[in-house]
Amino acid sequence: MRRLYFSLTANRRLTDLRPTDEEFNAIDLQLAELAKNPALGFEFPFQNQPRKLLRFDVGRFGFIYTYDEEEINLVTIF
Numbered sequence: 001m002r003r004l005y006f007s008l009t010a011n012r013r014l015t016d017l018r019p020t021d022e023e024f025n026a027i028d029l030q031l032a033e034l035a036k037n038p039a040l041g042f043e044f045p046f047q048n049q050p051r052k053l054l055r056f057d058v059g060r061f062g063f064i065y066t067y068d069e070e071e072i073n074l075v076t077i078f
Contacts, residue, residue, distance in 0.1 A: 002035045003071045010063075013077040023059055030058040031074075038067040 006014070019027060034040055034056055041056035044064060051066045053075065064075045 001032075002038065002067060002069075004031055004035050004074070005071055006074045007076065009076050010074040014061075017061065017077065019061070023061070027058050027061065030056070031063075034063075034065075035072055038065070038072055041065065 014027075038054070041054035041063075044053035044055050054065055054067070056063045056065065062078045064077070066073050066075060
């Protein structure tokens with residue numbers, strides 16, 4: 001399973017969005033699944049990036065991330 005990293009921006013955005021305890025539990029479960037299979041997300045349509053950006057939705061939260069064989073990096077959350 002890949003290691004999961006939150007960027008500072010993603011961490012701040014999640015705090016700003018104030019998830020409830022129930023939402024936070026759902027996020028934990030879904031991100032654990034994403035770490036096992038990062039292809040669950042879909043490619044973000046704007047591609048002027050050196051690495052492919054993907055999006056994965058959990059309830060009202062949209063996670064933008066990149067991944068490789070060892071890790072998933074959450075770039076931002078909206």
